[in-house]
Structure formats: C-alpha cells, structure tokens
Amino acid sequence: MPLLLLDLDNTLVDRAAAVRAWAAEYLTERGAGPDLLEAVVTADGDGLRPKPAVAADLTSLLGLSPEESAGIIATLRAGVVAHLRLVPDAEAALLRARDHGWTPFIVTNGQQRQQEKKIASLGLDAWVHGWVISEEVGIAKPDPRIFALASEATGQSLADAWMVGDSAEADIAGAQAAGLRSAYLLRGRTWDATLPAPTVLAASLTDAVEAALAWR
Numbered sequence: 001m002p003l004l005l006l007d008l009d010n011t012l013v014d015r016a017a018a019v020r021a022w023a024a025e026y027l028t029e030r031g032a033g034p035d036l037l038e039a040v041v042t043a044d045g046d047g048l049r050p051k052p053a054v055a056a057d058l059t060s061l062l063g064l065s066p067e068e069s070a071g072i073i074a075t076l077r078a079g080v081v082a083h084l085r086l087v088p089d090a091e092a093a094l095l096r097a098r099d100h101g102w103t104p105f106i107v108t109n110g111q112q113r114q115q116e117k118k119i120a121s122l123g124l125d126a127w128v129h130g131w132v133i134s135e136e137v138g139i140a141k142p143d144p145r146i147f148a149l150a151s152e153a154t155g156q157s158l159a160d161a162w163m164v165g166d167s168a169e170a171d172i173a174g175a176q177a178a179g180l181r182s183a184y185l186l187r188g189r190t191w192d193a194t195l196p197a198p199t200v201l202a203a204s205l206t207d208a209v210e211a212a213l214a215w216r
Contacts, residue, residue, distance in 0.1 A: 001100045003156050004212060005127070005147060007165030007173075008108035009047055011185055011205065012090050013118055015080060019044050022079030032062065033160070040061060044076070047110075079118050086124075093126045093205045100213050105150050106131035107163070109140045129154055141167075142174030164205065164214040172198045181215065183208035 009015040023040040027033070045051075046153040048176050056206075057117035059069040106128050108115050112135045119125055129186050132149045139149065151158045158180060165171025166185040175182035176196055182192060184198040185208060191201055199215070202208035 001103050001156060002212075003150065003158065003161035004097050004102045004104045004209070005107045005150055005163045005180070006159055007106060007141075007163075007167065007171050008115060008118060008131075009110070009185060010087075011171075011172075012087060012106070012124060013122060014087050015084065016167050016187075017048055017085065018080045018083040019076075022076065026075070026085075026148040030062065036061065056201070077111075078089050079181045080160040081114070081121055084118055084122065087205055088207050089204055090124075091127065093209045096206075097111070097209050100205060102186045102212070103154055103156060104128040106156055107141065107146055107150050108132075109134040111212065112136040129192050132198035141165075142177055144174060144178035147174065147180060147185060162199075162208075162215075164202070164208045164212075168192060168195055172196075181212070183211055 006012055015033060020041055022039055024034065027036055027117065029039065033121050036085065039061055043054055043061060046052065055069060055072050056073050056114065058064065064072060097104055103126065106119065108131065110133060112133045115133045119131060128197045129210065132146060134146065137149055147158060158178065162181045162183060163171055163175035164183045164185065166187055172182050172184050182198040183200045183202045185202055191197065200211040202211060
C-alpha cells in the first residue's frame with residue numbers, strides 16, 4: 001500500500017481560519033478595534049514565523065503587559081485549538097485514499113503537544129495511520145529524514161509515496177529532497193515559477209488525492 005504523507009496545518013485542518021477567529025475574539029475581549037485584525041493575523045505569519053518574533057510583534061501591536069506578553073503564545077495556541085476545524089473535504093478525501101489502498105500518515109512541523117491536541121480534538125487519529133512531529137523527533141521538514149521516519153513507522157516504502165502540503169519551503173522542497181511526488185495546495189495562491197515545481201498543483205485536498213490516485 002502506498003503512503004499518502006500529509007501536512008497538518010492548512011492541509012488537513014484550517015489553521016488560517018482558526019487564527020483569524022481567535023484574533024477577532026481576543027481583540028473583542030481586550031476592547032480593541034477590529035481594525036487590528038489583519039495586523040494580528042499578519043504577525044502570526046501563517047504559523048511559520050518564530051514564536052519569539054510573533055510574541056514581540058503582538059506585544060507591541062496590542063500594548064501587552066509583561067505578564068500578557070509572556071503568555072501570549074500559549075493564548076494563541078489555545079485559541080487555535082479552540083477554533084480549529086477540518087478542511088471541508090478532509091474526511092471524504094482520506095476515506096477515498098484509504099478505500100483505494102493508500103495509507104494516510106501525517107508529517108508535520110511544530111510543537112508536539114500542540115499538534116497532537118489538534119489531531120486528537122478533531123478525530124484525525126481515527127483517519128490516519130499515525131504521525132511524526134518535528135519537535136518529537138528533532139527533525140523538521142524539509143529535511144528528508146523526517147519522511148524516512150514516516151516510512152519506518154508504517155513499515156512501508158517511500159517508493160510510491162506522495163507528499164501533500166501547502167508550504168513550498170517545507171512540504172514541496174522536502175518531498176523533492178526525499179525523491180517523493182508532491183501535491184501543492186494552492187490556497188488561492190500561485191506557484192513561484194523560480195522554484196522547482198511540484199508534481200501537481202491542487203486547488204483542494206480532494207484534487208491532490210485524485211491526482212495521486214490517477215498517477216498510480
């Protein structure tokens with residue numbers, strides 16, 4: 001059975017929407033105007049910015065006290081989990097992959113506790129064979145060794161595996177370094193033509209899965 005390796009944030013779960021919902025709620029609680037919403041979302045950097053930089057920007061932007069500043073990343077993480085939802089087609093796409101003999105497996109960068117909360121809270125543990133998280137193993141995408149760990153965990157070869165994700169730098173570059181086929185989730189963006197192209201560009205998780213099924 002071939003491996004279907006999947007990113008977590010903004011691939012299986014809609015982290016971007018969760019951050020926006022948390023930010024709107026947090027600003028309301030602080031009595032701050034909604035005009036700051038886009039700036040808070042930008043400071044988060046789609047979850048890819050170093051957390052000390054995020055904390056520093058949010059402290060300046062919102063005028064946080066030292067105590068609030070020290071806890072803002074924990075507040076952000078809790079807010080993301082509270083507002084997080086699966087992408088609309090996640091279950092259907094995973095079911096289709098499994099019905100066609102594929103093994104879904106999550107490969108994600110991030111904090112182990114946070115990522116496992118997301119997986120458990122949305123029931124993804126019932127839909128995938130397992131997961132590997134960068135903090136837990138000390139290896140992060142795009143390092144190809146993290147994909148080898150997924151192979152070891154499942155006992156399955158990477159020979160026919162695909163990687164599906166929304167990050168050109170982590171998911172697609174990592175897949176290419178590991179010799180994997182890849183599907184890049186566009187999320188309304190365009191592909192940077194100066195970078196080596198993924199195997200397919202996909203408008204949705206369903207499109208990515210269908211491409212992998214058709215390729216095989």
